[in-house]
Amino acid sequence: MSTREEILGIIEKNSRIDVHELSVLLGADELLVANELKNLEDEGIICGYHTMIDWSKTDIEKVNALIEVKVTPQRGLGFDSIAERIYKYPEVTSVYLMSGGFDLMVILEGKTLQEVASFVSNKLSTLDTVLSTATHFILKKYKDHGTILAKKYEDTREIVSP
Secondary structure (H helix, E strand, O other), rough: OOOOHHHHHHHHHHHOOOOHHHHHHHOOOOOHHHHHHHHHHOOOOOOOOOOOHHHHHOOOEEEEEEEEEEEEEOOOOEEEHHHHHHHHHOOOOEEEOOOOOOOOOEEEEEEEEOHHHHHHHHHHOOOEEEEEEEHHHOOOOOOEEEEEEEOOOOOOOOOOOO
16 A cells, blocks of 8 residues: 555544654654645645534534435536536535436535425525435434444443342
């Protein structure tokens, strides 16, 4: 495995790791690792660094929805043009081209169910190439981006028997 692949594997799991610690893990020169990170960013391989937050443990109300979208692709542009129109909405967090019964998967974040419903009916469904949608609300997250969010309570008390 190349240094680039090793760097990507490590920072995908922990984007907060500093260059010094990363160089120690890799057994590589710190300057080499810093330059490789910069190159990966410049090439668009590393697209950003994100913090995962379990919003259910805060007082902030958020609703996440997965919206399957069936569209008519445009001649010469395919799905890219409609995907771009959709991902420009600020409430949209992700857009994926999918195989199966629907073409696009749109992941959306809103404050309420009504806000998400309003987005679907007033913005998404009104786009001329959108044929149909199916909205699924996320009720609870158990694991997200490889991180377990709903850890089971483990009783760590010592068992005492008479």
